[in-house]
Amino acid sequence: MIQRQEQRGRNRTGEEKMLVPIRCFSCGKPIAHLWEELHARMAKGEDRQKVMDSLGLDRYCCRAQFLGHIDMIEDIAKFKKN
Amino acid sequence: MTGQSKKVERGEGEYKMAEVKSLKQDKLRGIFLFENTDHTYLNTLRRIITNRVPVMAIDEVKFMENGSAMYDEQIALRLGLVSLTTDLESYFVRDKCKCKGEGCARCTLDLTLNKAGPCTVYASDLKSKDPAVKPMFPNTPITKLLEGQTLKFEAKAILGTGKVHAKFVPGLMFYTSVPKFKVKDAKEAKKLVEESNKVLESDGKKLALSDYSKTDFALSLVEDHPDAVEVEMSSTDYVVTIESWGQLSVKELMSRAIEVLDEELDELEAEIKDLK
Numbered sequence: 001m002i003q004r005q006e007q008r009g010r011n012r013t014g015e016e017k018m019l020v021p022i023r024c025f026s027c028g029k030p031i032a033h034l035w036e037e038l039h040a041r042m043a044k045g046e047d048r049q050k051v052m053d054s055l056g057l058d059r060y061c062c063r064a065q066f067l068g069h070i071d072m073i074e075d076i077a078k079f080k081k082n
Numbered sequence: 083m084t085g086q087s088k089k090v091e092r093g094e095g096e097y098k099m100a101e102v103k104s105l106k107q108d109k110l111r112g113i114f115l116f117e118n119t120d121h122t123y124l125n126t127l128r129r130i131i132t133n134r135v136p137v138m139a140i141d142e143v144k145f146m147e148n149g150s151a152m153y154d155e156q157i158a159l160r161l162g163l164v165s166l167t168t169d170l171e172s173y174f175v176r177d178k179c180k181c182k183g184e185g186c187a188r189c190t191l192d193l194t195l196n197k198a199g200p201c202t203v204y205a206s207d208l209k210s211k212d213p214a215v216k217p218m219f220p221n222t223p224i225t226k227l228l229e230g231q232t233l234k235f236e237a238k239a240i241l242g243t244g245k246v247h248a249k250f251v252p253g254l255m256f257y258t259s260v261p262k263f264k265v266k267d268a269k270e271a272k273k274l275v276e277e278s279n280k281v282l283e284s285d286g287k288k289l290a291l292s293d294y295s296k297t298d299f300a301l302s303l304v305e306d307h308p309d310a311v312e313v314e315m316s317s318t319d320y321v322v323t324i325e326s327w328g329q330l331s332v333k334e335l336m337s338r339a340i341e342v343l344d345e346e347l348d349e350l351e352a353e354i355k356d357l358k
Contacts, residue, residue, distance in 0.1 A: 011257060018151070018152060018156070019152075019160075019225065019226065020223065020224055022160050022163035022164060022222060023088045023163050023248075023327075027254055028248060028251050028254065028327060029254070029325070029327060030163070030164075030165050030218070030219055030222065030327055032219075032223055033205075033219035033220070033221035033222045033223075034106045035223070036221065036223070036289070037221070045302045050334060069287070073151055073152070073226045076151045077150065077151035077226065077227075078228070078232070079151075080149070080150075080228075080231070
């Protein structure tokens with residue numbers, strides 16, 4: 001789905017996130033359900049900007065949630081103590 | 083609502099009834115033109131929509147098993163933020179319910195989830211006891227489970243208001259006043275219209291917006307051509323955008339907000355009558 005290597009390269013802030021936020025931090029719009037569709041369509045070669053426009057992410061607060069996010073949950077889950 | 087004006091006996095000037103026109107309506111968003119109103123009324127409506135209109139959200143989660151990488155609290159927070167379609171006719175706010183806040187079928191809804199990995203747990207996996215109340219966006223990922231990990235919990239959803247927690251916020255409203263353009267320099271104005279990509283329209287003498295939702299864009303263009311037109315922002319006409327986060331429809335959101343305002347004014351009236 002999403003190339004892990006590319007994700008790591010973009011993680012320059014050192015910030016680790018688990019899974020995409022359910023709602024936009026600023027305006028409160030529910031956005032998590034768009035994450036998988038965005039990446040499925042980007043994998044097909046569609047432009048990120050155009051997909052975001054068509055998904056209804058009009059405000060830059062919601063778009064920023066997706067631009068800055070990296071799914072780390074699968075990596076973190078491997079170290080879960082049971 | 084009618085556009086007829088009527089004289090008010092006391093007070094100054096003429097009083098006009100507000101007029102509302104729908105400019106654009108999607109499933110979860112409506113753009114309206116409010117005429118003959120003012121920003122204090124619209125701001126009241128905006129604050130009531132974000133803070134006072136009750137909607138359903140998960141409030142309590144009892145975990146039986148959580149093998150996922152996320153802490154219980156983290157999952158509970160994510161569950162709370164999932165927007166649930168709300169049926170305001172069949173549920174009561176807990177404080178106003180007959181059970182006096184204990185929790186009964188009139189004010190509380192039980193949801194359960196039981197999943198074993200490897201999988202992604204989606205909001206659609208939540209099993210609701212009431213078919214009318216279910217996640218609005220079923221593809222919302224809640225957590226991911228690896229091989230051998232399980233997630234099992236019981237959750238309770240209640241009605242609440244945005245005043246209490248952001249998860250109960252039903253939507254967003256914002257507005258701008260309608261700009262009116264006076265042409266100062268016809269040549270410059272023509273340039274402006276050409277650059278505006280059909281957002282601004284001109285019939286030779288007058289300039290007008292063709293799409294009210296692009297007011298910001300038009301104003302920024304006008305700033306680049308200071309000699310072309312004079313802009314006057316209307317103090318009575320507003321373009322209002324109301325977005326719903328899925329729990330209620332835009333229309334229901336507006337009518338509920340007005341109901342809440344009415345209730346609060348009635349309360350105030352009763353208080354004033356009791357004054358001596």
